[in-house]
Amino acid sequence: MVLVLAIGDLHIPHRAADLPLKFKSMLVPGKIQHILCTGNLCIKEVHEYLKSLCPDLHITRGEYDEDARYPENKTLTIGQFKLGLCHGHQIVPWGDLDSLAMLQRQLDVDILVTGHTHQFKAYKHEGGVVINPGSATGAYSSITYDVNPSFVLMDIDGLRVVVYVYELIDGEVKVDKIDFKKTAATQSAH
């Protein structure tokens, strides 16, 4: 019953002013246990805000982040799952599944969270999961202007992870749910 928030690419203040109000009202402290932030916040205030939601905050460096001390990759273990975090601008072609899979194998994680494309994606792939939470503010990206604000909440419970995707489409919050189960025999040593 561990709730992990995956969020990123806010680009505040350069490309967006703030999170959408509906998202902000949903993100209340006390419910979420971990936050994985893919990067491109960009400023310290956003960092503080995310820290207020949950003290356990993990960030990787995006190309526009003003704080240069964030790492490029990060891995952590939550429950039975190993999670990996990376911004994704380092992986070329951007958003390419096979390249991301390479990173997943390299980091040896079950769940890989990346961003940069500002598009939500969730792949089940080779016994693991690759998740792209998109841009939480709907900021335009290098690739496209048509971006819906979105973020992802993962509910890790034993060997099962339920991924809730929150998207702001036409001013309404739409929630989607994807179930992933980690088979007991899965070995992530590839």
Add this chain to the structure above:
Amino acid sequence: MRSDPLEASAWVAESKPQKRFSNLRSVRWRIDLRVLPSSSLATIDDLRRAAADARRRYVNLRRRLMIGHHAQKDGNASANRIIDNPLSQNPDSTWGRFFSYAELGKMVDQDLCRLYPENGDYFHSPNCQATLRKVLVLWCLQHPEYGYRQGMHELLAPLLYVLHVDLENLSRIKKLNEDCFNDEFNGISLPESDLLSNDRIRRVRNWDSGIEVESNLRKKVTDNTLDALDPDTKEMLSLSDSYGAEGELGAILSERFMEHDAYCMFDNLMDGAQGVVAIASFYSTVVGSNTTISPTIEASLALYHLLSIVDSSLHSHLLELGVEPQYFALRWLRVLFGREFCLNNLLIIWDELFSSSNDSCVENVDECRFYILCSARGAFIAAFAVSMLLYLRSSLLSAEITTSCLQRLLNFPAHPDMKKIIEKAKSLQVLALESTSTLSKTSPYLRPDNYWEEQWRVLNKDEELSRKNGISSASGSIKKILTGKLSLSRTKSEASANAHADAKFSVRRRLFDDMPKSTEDEKHQDISNSCEASTISSDTNSGMSSLAILADNCMAEETLSNGDSSLVLSISTNPHEMDNDHENESVKSSVTSNSFCGDNSEEAISTEEPCYPNSEDGQANNMEEPCSQNLNEQLTQGSEANSSGVIDASSEQIAAAKDRKPSPGKFKWLWSFGRGGHPEGNQESQHSSSPEHIEKDSSDMSTCDETSTYCGATKRPEARDKKVIDSLRNLGQSMLDNIQVIETVFQQDKGKLDSLDNLSSNIVKGQGRAIVALKELRKISNLLQEM
């Protein structure tokens, strides 16, 4: 009774007719709490069915409330998802419930880890803690209006404990009588030593883990072994077997269903099971439907009321120190004395408590003044609390300050004589139940127009009679009535009344002489003569009449404190009054009179002013001050210091009210009573009288003889007794009305204060006291209405 459970239960068992299952507390309590049918005709099978039903209900409840959010398989319904995601703000979503469950669990855990450290070997075991936690959280989810409050866990813990104890006994007995509990097949046991059968068993077990073997066995007990058991064990056997009605679900003593049983017991205890007393009500501050005060306060008042009936000196002492009952009663009530006694003693107390039925003993509960006293169980709770207070009587009486009093109350001695306390509580319970039937919240209140005049005439007549008989003659009726009415619930003996009275009388006279007779101020200070009522003593009642007069003009209070009775007289500064002083044989009478500038009321002792509304001219404020003052004195039976203070204050106010027209005499107030025009001070006298004095109150409203002569007309009173009783009731009602009027006036006229400059200083001082006194007024009126 020391804290020896065996001895205790033995004593309890022998002291009352044997009830079913009296050695199995959990079953007994479940019957008492109505989880199991309480009819004595209920067979074991009926009990089993009831138990099974209760457990089923609990399981359904649990399933409903603890629904996991994973239970939903329909992951494609997007609307569902919008509501049911973890971040949903919707409190009804499964996630919302999950979070509230987690929060409640955290709160409960905080308390559970501190539960019963001295019996920690059971209560801190993980099983017990988990069970307690689950039951509490589920109950709180089911009753969101209460939430979780500290103390609920202490109510639940003994319930679980008795279940556990009985199960331990059961397993002990099982071990001792293994033969009877074995499942034997056709009488042939399967000994381990038999190689062949061993082999067979092992093979069977390998096939399907031995389940098949066990389910095929039938329970058969050989007759001799069964008969050899004593009836208790037989009973336990029948209660615990899994083969009666409802199978294993119906096994009354079952370890598997401890949680279910504990929940049912707890639920019934908190809700009262359609009875009167619901412990949950003590946890809420929500006002009851037909009262204006919260249940805890009401119960505390009931407690004090019962105490005042039983031991008014202790009661008055506590009131004097300002020990409000809810300071300690809150803890006692919420945890049903769990914090005051060790666990074993508590179990004994709860045995008694639960064996009292919770059904209402009065036909119309709405009419009952104290809701808690409407049932035997509630009465026992109140009676037990009073019994505890009486147990500490000597140390409480010797306490000088409030905090030491409270300290003694909140640290009950560790090894009290349980037998004594419980027996006393039982006798008090009877008393409480009796008193409930005589209490009535509302009394018929009819006030004919000439009511007051009639009252006054009645009083006049009595006064005349008393005059004729001389000072020491007993118009004992009047005096006793006055005494009765005026006394603050003194029921027991102030048997030394007469002797006392004489002493006081002389003292009083001296005090009267000392009193400044300066002003003939019609503004009467309130008189509070609070004297302990000498019960039946036929004392001279002349004092009573003069007391009424005393309420006339400015009266100062005089408080004579004795060991257990304090006499507070309001001394009139009216010179006329002094003449009557010698008639003030108010041995122990408490007269509270408020003087109202606008009206006269000669009903000094009897009633509140019907013309009270007339006084709403800003002067009421002034009157309230003295009123409140005096009332305060009266009620608290303050020490002499009080009286001097009062006297000073009254003189102040006397001086302040110089703008009043001088009183034409004490008769004025009597005469113009009800006319409402005379600017003399009104008096409102209040007194609380013990019920025993009702009969004496025939000529209650004593007025002075002079008034009778002045007024001239005297009508002969009718049957006094009936009238008295009625008038007393009306008294109380009118007092209440007047209090309300006072309060409203007080609020309204705050603005008018400035216009009365000479009164302003007093008002400023008096306001605070007035409010307090008004509360006292209310109390008095309540007491009076008991009659």
